[in-house]
Amino acid sequence: MAIERGVVLADLRAESAELEHIVAGLDPAGWARDTPAAGWTVAHQIAHLAWTEEKLVMAVTDPPAFAAELRMLATEPGSYVDDGAAAGAKEPPERILERWRGTRAAVQQVLAEAPEQKVVWYGPAMLPTSLATARIMETWAHGQDVADALGITRPPTARLRHVAHLGYRARDFAYSVRGLTPPAEAFRVELTGPDGDTWAFGPADAAQRVTGPALDFCQLTTQRRHRADLALVATGPDAEQWLEIAQSFAGPSGEGRAPGQFG
Numbered sequence: 001m002a003i004e005r006g007v008v009l010a011d012l013r014a015e016s017a018e019l020e021h022i023v024a025g026l027d028p029a030g031w032a033r034d035t036p037a038a039g040w041t042v043a044h045q046i047a048h049l050a051w052t053e054e055k056l057v058m059a060v061t062d063p064p065a066f067a068a069e070l071r072m073l074a075t076e077p078g079s080y081v082d083d084g085a086a087a088g089a090k091e092p093p094e095r096i097l098e099r100w101r102g103t104r105a106a107v108q109q110v111l112a113e114a115p116e117q118k119v120v121w122y123g124p125a126m127l128p129t130s131l132a133t134a135r136i137m138e139t140w141a142h143g144q145d146v147a148d149a150l151g152i153t154r155p156p157t158a159r160l161r162h163v164a165h166l167g168y169r170a171r172d173f174a175y176s177v178r179g180l181t182p183p184a185e186a187f188r189v190e191l192t193g194p195d196g197d198t199w200a201f202g203p204a205d206a207a208q209r210v211t212g213p214a215l216d217f218c219q220l221t222t223q224r225r226h227r228a229d230l231a232l233v234a235t236g237p238d239a240e241q242w243l244e245i246a247q248s249f250a251g252p253s254g255e256g257r258a259p260g261q262f263g
Helices: 005-023 042-061 063-075 080-089 093-113 128-150 160-169 171-176 214-221 237-245
Strands: 188-192 198-201 209-213 233-235
Touching: 005 042, 005 093, 005 128, 042 063, 042 080, 042 093, 042 128, 080 093, 093 128, 128 160, 160 188, 160 198, 160 214, 171 237, 188 214, 209 214, 209 237, 233 237
Parallel strands: 188 209
Antiparallel strands: 188 198, 209 233
């Protein structure tokens, strides 16, 4: 059953508030700490979230302007995302945080008011609820980079279900972004949530299956941990291949994290 948009937006607010709690008390040295993303500090991570949210507001409220940006990106890809993060990271930490608070509030408003129709975005076009889900994924994933930089272990929450579901739904995108043909058969994914309950996606009788902790699946599909460091089990050759290429984020595939990088 589909989750109501208001519920997803509430979980997005909670996920963002948790990350703000981590960074709000940092001194300048903390904001300048390098994160596992090459060339990105904590400031880059938060500036990137603010930048992306500004683009989302544009996509919802001014589709022609956003379409123009997509055309520019197609002809001059360059370091579009990195440049946005780098420009924002030059601001003082208090300004970065103030900007991020403003973009979060704007996203909440436009997604709450948007009609139930797909919005053109960097990856596949998405409905407003799916855009909110993607923001949860992005906030959680970049929050993981921040936590890793600061040596913080974040307790997993039930909000990870949004991240896991998006990772499952993005299976075919992970193939297509690499120029591969997705398998014809649906997969079954069974995950153990933080409270010990089972989160299941896909047909129960599927031959290709993935099982394991929900946290590990989310870390894999956001490419925040190497598969070798995760307790995920693939049954079937197609499922095995998927776990090697899985990604839940739009854009080209990243390099991910090296095996053994986090203990």
